[in-house]
Amino acid sequence: MKSYDGRVNAVDGISLEIDKGEFLTLLGPSGSGKTTTLMMIAGFEEPSSGVIELGGEDLTRRKPYERNIGVVFQNYALFPHMTVERNVAFPLRMRAFPRSQQAERVREILDLVGLRRFADKHPRELSGGQQQRVALARGLVFNPDVLLLDEPLGALDKNLREQMQVELKRIHREVGITMVYVTHDQTEAMTMSDRIAVFSHGTLEQTAPPLEVYHRPRSRFVGEFIGDSNFFTGRVDSGAPGHVELDGVGPIEADADACRRLAGAPVDVLVRPERLQLVGDSELLANRLAVKIGVIVNYGDSVLIIGDAGRQRIRIRIAGAQPDAVREGATVMVAWKAGDEHLIARS
Amino acid sequence: MLPVILAVLGALFLLAPILVVVPMSFSTAISFAFPPPGYWLGYYAKYFTSEEWLEPTLNSFVIALGAMTFTMLLVVPAAFGYVRYRFRGKTLVNLLIMAPLIVPHVVSALAYYGFLGRAKLTGTLLGVMVAHGMLAVPVAFLVISATLKGYDQNLEKAAMSSGAGPFRTFVHVTLPVLRPGMLVGALFAFLSSFNEAVVSIFIGGRAAVTLPKKMYESIRLESDPVIAVVSTLLVGAVVLGVLISMFLRRRSTHAA
Incomplete structure (x- = not known):
């Protein structure tokens, strides 16, 4: 795998350095700028000033499809006209993976998320949790440098959400890929992250490991928002x-x-x-x-x-x-x- | 229970006159008579062998296909622009697009007659196509913009982060997902042209006779029972069209 570290400076004076293999959570109330920041890393929004770098390479003006970054959306955004297998194979086809290895890679990643049996189903035939796993598989299949997750568990009920938190952590450990995770749920942020970046009104309040954020918040806002x-x-x-x-x-x-x-x-x-x-x-x-x-x-x-x-x-x-x-x-x-x-x- | 009975009675009241043409099309009577004195397929044979009927049928098909294409060329970009962007005068644009639905067909026909006359398009298939294409804009726009509103744009983002550029995103994701809605819109445009009589009568003239126009003339001049045959076939075609559109819509709502 490539070595890199992500570095993000955004319009609202946000400066974030993300380590390779890290699980970083962008936490904040709605409208605090966390999703905008994520979308800038993905390339769907262009910063009016500042740079986005990945492993020393400037990504700022690159289109989303020219970046090696996977995205998992809150509402899954699975292609309804494709089977699970075709959904997961899609990034491989688009990124011109060697054809002979595609099927093998898809099987491998479906095993990782535990959906091998569902390869021939269409998304509408799956439960919410299963659809989320497909989205995860599609985001991971092409070995991206970073996987971005935009409130991926927001639509699931409480029990399933906790189950998926554990699952996501397991996958993160197994794959070792850098993950940037957006949520407004402080419990999710506390349980899953290596570090949490707390957002408020478009600025970054604090970036630190969960327990530090909890015990030594840098501002009253952070102390009140978390816990x-x-x-x-x-x-x-x-x-x-x-x-x-x-x-x-x-x-x-x-x-x-x-x-x-x-x-x-x-x-x-x-x-x-x-x-x-x-x-x-x-x-x-x-x-x-x-x-x-x-x-x-x-x-x-x-x-x-x-x-x-x-x-x-x-x-x-x-x-x-x-x-x-x-x-x-x-x-x-x-x-x-x-x-x-x-x-x-x-x- | 009462609402169900009323609904059935209402449906019967509306459908019965239409369904009466079905037995009449197999009738042996030389003019319209109900109940039919006997049954045969003679008028079907007459319809399928007479140039007088087949040519307007073919004209109607050609015109409906052309009008449908014309409508789609106008409506698809308009619907994308209308649904995805905010701009000044959006309400006014919507009103203009819906205008053909509100303006009486006779008025539209008169207006098109003057306009197409100057362009030397009256009495041609192309003229009727253009007029029909305009008339079908509202219904196609309604169907297609509704499809677009229900379409999750994150699908396109997901495609792009999967490595697909704008063109491949459109080909592999946008188009296939929207296809059922587009097909329903196109089908409605086709049917709207195929069934249209008033504008055809104004614009078509002698040279571009459509099926509804031919039927109108036939019933006025000779009460030929072949009309019952044509009506039966048309009702069958429309029912089939509606069934197809229901099937397509079910697929698209499942997909969304």
Whole structure:
């Protein structure tokens, strides 16, 4: 396989470098520019300025059919008048693959997606999940440098979607091809990606591995978009090291390094709901809040408590069954360790 | 239950007069009579052997084929432009395309007569083709633009990312996927020309006699029972045409 790394600079000041073999997810709400970026990589949209490079080669002015890039569309976009086999063979025919190897290659790729038995069927005879696999096979069959996937699981129901996530990861591991995946579903992004690029209003907010994006979001937008969150506003106390003065709450202890870096600055403070613990009076945790419980959502394996600490809305996620003390209208003590929060400088 | 009975009665009311021509075409009567006094195939033999009837039939076929081609040449690019692009005056364009459907045929016929007369096309097959081609524009446009609206343009993107340039994308994907809808549009254009009488009477003159015109003249002058034969054949042809178009449409909706 060719060695390359993709490099994308787009009209809205987007700069992305994609490693070979990487699974990168472009994540963001609709209209945030992620699909536009994908379509520029595919060649269906031309950037008005900036370049798109693949392995050091400038692709910017190349037509889609002159790029070696596969695309899987959300609505599958299978050719309705062709059988599964003909659909998958189509890129080989168009790209003048040696005729003698075409059938073999099609069989190989249909085996990979588990659709060998359906080779002679037409797309309309297949289920949504099977059609998606055909689209995947068609995108992969010609050994593209990159496979682009535009919300490919969006039309599937929840169970099938989870199944296909696992399947897609397996295929990615087996084929080792670079994949760029567009979705607005943060769970999908978290579970599948090597890195996530978070989009908002046509700009790139953060590009990082899933856990980094989750625990150390670079902006309040990212922290709120990915996962459940509690956000406070406050100011890093320059007089008392390792302390932050939270608006409406008072001083808290926080990570010392972060405080030193942001000394005196106004900050957004993120505390994930699962970092909060219910505590008795005796326990010693630095940061505590009295929370009046409003709503309790019981998931069976965990409980989500939504309540208020003064004017601040607080979400708490505790594992296991609902404790006796947790009742609607009751007040509980909630605490977290210094360092379980994340500070984001507010501009 | 009542709605079903009403629907059946309604259908019978509309169909019965048309279906009456079928037994009449096998009748032995020398003029129109129902019920027929006896049955034979004499009038069928007369139709298939008489130059007087075969020539208008052939004319009608030739004109309908020409008109259909003309219509498709106008409508296919128009439908692509109309469905895929936004432009000023789009509503007005739609209205103009639909005009032949709204304007009474007699008025159209009169207008074409003046226009084609100057071009020295009255009384020629080509003149009738052009006029019929214009008349069939609305129905073909409706069918083909509906097909195009239902067509997923991602198919073309998928073809291009598979390595097909614009031409091969059109040949291998766009055209085959749209073919059933195009065929239905063409079939409707053909039938619309084949069945048209008013414009034929105005434009056709002595030289370009179509089947409906011949029928009209025949019924006015001689009440020849061959008309029942022709009518039966025409009804059969139209039913066949509609069945074909239903089949094609089913295929295209399955495909979409």
